[in-house]
Amino acid sequence: MLFNSLQYLVFLPTVFVLFWITPHRFRVPLLLVASYVFYMSWRPIYGLLIFGLTLGNFLLVPLIAKATEQKDKKWWLGVVVAANLITLGIFKYATFSLITVKDTLNLFGVQFREPHLHIILPLGISFFVFEFIHYAVEVYRGKPLVKKFFDFALFASFFPTQIAGPIKRYQDFIPQLDIPAKFKWQYLDEGMQLILMGLFKKVLIADNLALVSQAGFSHPGNFSSLDLWLITYAFAFQIFFDFAGYTDIARGSALLFGYKVPINFNLPYIASNVADFWHRWHISLSTWLRDYLFIPLGGSRCSQWKMYRNLFITMTLGGLWHGAAMHFLVWGAYQGILLIAHREYSRLLEKSGLAKSLLQSKIYHAVSVVVTFHFVCIGWVFFRAENMQDACAIISQLVQAPAALLHFSMQQLSVLQIRDPIVFPALLIILPILMIAQPVVNWLNDKRFYLSPPWALQVGVMVALMCLLTIFSPDSSPRFIYFQF
């Protein structure tokens, strides 16, 4: 069931009404049933998978808590983490692993024909497996167990966050289930505002930009280097609005039931360096990677070399988490290298004793934002390209852009030749607006404008969004990008 479907338009209000008319003690079972209906509407058999994993984790994790010896605790933690990762591995990485083995053996002249596995990736598996691992590690670290099975099952399967996060923390989520909340109009208003805004981001911005990136990344040879920059920018905004839109709908849907789930984005494209970017992009994943991968590997409390190694491993595996393909692995490694380079650059700046006033100047900050955005965009090429060959071809074109700019003419822009779909030439207007919108929204955030906008403005914006979404909702909107992960 997609958030931007008629099915969800029926499902969500139904569950919402049932939830608030149901006595508190039946609300968790109700949401649990709703979450399984939501999940099984796609492929009913995978309901067994999520149930099996939930039951397994619910039964095994207490063994970590019960173990008296540290060695036993570690052993049981290893069992739980391994069981979760093996499940993820079978569904997500088995085919990729076999192909990699085949390619490696072929390099040495050994012929190996990999079996065809016919595995369909269950939706959201990467997200709920990470939630289970988080739970196991936190219990290992001494945090309390979840006593009620229904609470635990709902934590894993809660339909607003089930398919593409945000990755929740059980300490934040479970206590909310016990509070016998009373209905507040504020839940409805804020929840629906988030849902409408999320749909706007997805349907009106991301889906239109998707046409550009689809054409550009599948046929890079048809475009000039300047076109490819525009296409890369388009993808940067497409993936942001697609995922941020999804997160808004997820948060809004949860809020309708009075539950809060963490934010995932905080204006990532105004980041002034790549570390800052990762504090603003997919926050629930980056904090998960920090807490359950980077820190267990040794974190930053070790030698510099080891810290860089940890950073590189964390980001590379983070890349692989996005998908079982070489270009995701390279994207992750690229992010790792950028983070290491950023640390080295910061150290160099500190050593060089450059004037603090210069580093804190607005001009330096603005240049840093632009440079960071472009480094991130180059990363998106690896992320979006269909394979490594295409990614390299696109990047080799992108680096030629300065030379193309020296003798710039409008004829270099193939996007201007395309009038159907009209979004191609419109990029020259849309992209600057989206870019300027980021600092403007940041400024409004600073002014705390969103905390108490005038009610007439809220109503006006909501009516406008309802009209726009009614008119421009396509018959078949593409799936959210992060569904595939």
Added chain:
Amino acid sequence: MSTERAVVDNALPAQPARRIKSTFLLALVLFGALNFYLDFNTPIPFDQYRFPVKGWAWWAMNDLRTSADVHNVVLLGSSLVVSAIAACDANYHKKGLDLTQYHKAAYLDHRLRTTFGGSFSTFNLALPGQMPSDAYLALRAMVNCAHRPDVVIYGIAPRDFLDSTLSSPVDTEPFRYFRRLVNLDDVANWMFRTPLAKLDWFLQRNFYLYGKAMDFQLASIELTTGLLSGLLPVPAGGKPFTWWDRTKLLPNYLPGEIIPNAVMSTPTTLKEALAAYSDNTKEYQARYKSPDPLTYKTQIYFLREMAKFCRKERIELIVVNMPVTIENAMILHPQVFYNYKQAMRAICDQDKITYFDLCDFDAFRVPDFHDTVHMNAFGGTKFLDLLVQALTVDMRAASALALAGKELDRHFFAESRPDKRPRLH
């Protein structure tokens, strides 16, 4: 963690006492009121014939609408009919035919004229993928735009009733266009099978903005294109971007769209036709894989509705079971194929529809086909010859056609426009 929690908590700030209970409910009421108002005070007169996807159905209706010709016979059916007529006519005219513009059946007209006398002007409203539900809508759309034919010849085949790749009548390309032209109220229960499809239909009927979404989209695209042409004109001297370029870059954008010269039917020799034969068994194995009894029932319902509509409009309906190869029929279980033929005959008898079964495996063999179901020029010619022969034998069909021929003749003379008479070949 601490920053995250802070941000999450900020999502619901303590708000000052509210003047209104719920801004969302107010917005919802205003939105409903706006729709209600627009339902009665339409601000923009939209053209229902406009459609973003210029597919087979759009081109056929566009041709019909813009043509001043009177058509006394109309052909309905799927690609089996399109292929047979187009290939036959390309050879008959000895020139390539652009199927976005060409919706005639010149050879059939010639044969009808020489057999029944009078004048014949056939409009070929057969469309690839057309199922009985689409054929029914196409005929109603034709009558709606003041083109009532005297005779309908409808070519059917098992695929039209059993296609596993189409789960509902609303899945076809012709449906999406014809739903704009025809009021579906009386058949909505059969068209929209699932509760969600029914809800969607209800919303389209009752919410102005949702029902007119496509018109608003078209208007906004037009407006944006106009604005951008002024602001960012197409640079001179660049390589023009064609429809062909677009279909290569974005194969899934506007699926089903065709443009002039994109689909041509060219004259062929028998040798060329034999060499061009391609085996599409796999495609039909998928189509016949799991026939859905409800789809079958639904399509039978629309065949009968068409018969009812024809009776009401005093149109003579002739149903023809189209020839397919024995290889294709064998993909279905022999009993299924036999049952289908029997059922068609029984329904047509029951509803007093003239029915001809021209699926004769002895008369039509592989050299008559492009693939296992679509006839080539030679098969098409043979099919039309056999059809006219069958029509001659059937007294009711023969008299309907003779009358239709005379009527059109009379019309031309009454209009005193001999130039408008179809040329005799």
